[in-house]
Amino acid sequence: MFDIKWIRENSDAFDRALAKRGYEACSAKLIALDDARRAHITKLQEAQERRNSASREIGKAKAAGDEDKAQSLMKEVADIKAFVQSGEEEERKLIAALEAAMAVIPNLPHDDVPVGPDESGNVLYREHGQKPVFTFNHAPKEHFDLGEALGGMDFSTAAELSGARFVVLKGQIARLERALGQFMIDLHTQEHGYTEVSPPLLVHDKPLFGTGQLPKFEEDLFKAGDHYLIPTAEVPLTNLVAGQILAETDLPLRVAALTYCFRSEAGSAGRDTRGMLRQHQFEKCEMVSVTTPQESLNELERMLDCAENVLKKLGLHYRVMTLCTGDMGFGARKTYDIEVWLPGQGSYREISSCSVCGDFQARRMNARYRPADAKQTVPVHTLNGSGLAVGRTLIAVLETYQNADGTVTVPEVLRPYMNGLETIG
Incomplete structure (x- = not known):
């Protein structure tokens, strides 16, 4: 298994090392999978921040006697909660996809290992x-x-x-x-x-x-x-x-x-x-x-x-x-x-x-x-x-x-x- 952060920072070296073992370059595929995971996590974090903000606004709306606004915010909070719950499952799937892709990639050879097909x-x-x-x-x-x-x-x-x-x-x-x-x-x-x-x-x-x-x-x-x-x-x-x-x-x-x-x-x-x-x-x-x-x-x-x-x-x-x-x-x-x-x-x-x-x-x-x-x-x-x-x-x-x-x-x-x-x- 590999460190995806290291692959990001050393993608060319990673692909060259795999080529020595007869494997196709795959750093771009792995980075794309990680990009999808990171983008999804960002969405979840932004949604959670909005949920926290909306929750605070509910109290203010009720204190001001604006029941319509309070109800609208409560619905928004409920929708965000549902999105976050389904999003967490999607996050697990994205993590699993990245891990599955890396799990079948062989280890990288040391620099002094002779290169050969068999x-x-x-x-x-x-x-x-x-x-x-x-x-x-x-x-x-x-x-x-x-x-x-x-x-x-x-x-x-x-x-x-x-x-x-x-x-x-x-x-x-x-x-x-x-x-x-x-x-x-x-x-x-x-x-x-x-x-x-x-x-x-x-x-x-x-x-x-x-x-x-x-x-x-x-x-x-x-x-x-x-x-x-x-x-x-x-x-x-x-x-x-x-x-x-x-x-x-x-x-x-x-x-x-x-x-x-x-x-x-x-x-x-x-x-x-x-x-x-x-x-x-x-x-x-x-x-x-x-x-x-x-x-x-x-x-x-x-x-x-x-x-x-x-x-x-x-x-x-x-x-x-x-x-x-x-x-x-x-x-x-x-x-x-x-x-x-x-x-x-x-x-x-x-x-x-x-x-x-x-x-x-x-x-x-x-x-x-x-x-x-x-x-x-x-x-x-x-x-x-x-x-x-x-x-x-x-x-x-x-x-x-x-x-x-x-x-x-x-x-x-x-x-x-x-x-x-x-x-x-």
């Missing part, structure tokens, strides 16, 4: 480690071949239970998935300074509006009665500060959660239909930061380091990409994607996105803070990042640590979570 415009930021080299003669297997052969992945039963894009994990692979999630949340809370939160998995529409999933992306969500299943823990975690005024000393606020997430994968027909890469239900460790405008870009780099540290400790090869304007999420001003190397697929795949949203979400949530020695409150800046997607990390571990005989070596950092188990097989 993922082809993304830029390499850095790379860590080397692609694993295998000594066996056959090509590295994909995770679903490994998992099914080990008896730990059952896609057919999952399809009978729930349909496509679900999996039943069993035995040691199920335990490995649990170990990965516990390792991630422990790392972020014990070493990276995040406070663990266990949030609801069902939310109302207001939190989803606050983080930008609604109204534009409703088709990506699963609805359950009056609630929605969360597509990411970013939704409840960020909304922990909705409607609040924080002290500057409360910032930065850093929270993390390990939760299941639910996505309809609308628009993904035919993509990654085999295996665990794109599931309707998946587990993810989410990081959220709330900070001051001055520190938000530094916080983004810190959050990225935290996410990368998970992969470093697991010994997985990856690269970091700076997303271009055409590939960023709706609410982001700048995003880094971490792409892990999957030997079985022979390609890099996204395993984390870390984004700074500026005050975009804060304005939608009405989340503010009071700077030290300041009277006015200021919108906070929010950030979110995966640290990491557990299922995709499981895929990377299985494919990276596979052995010639079809077994999988358990990374050392996970063995304490696996009761010392060194090999799955």
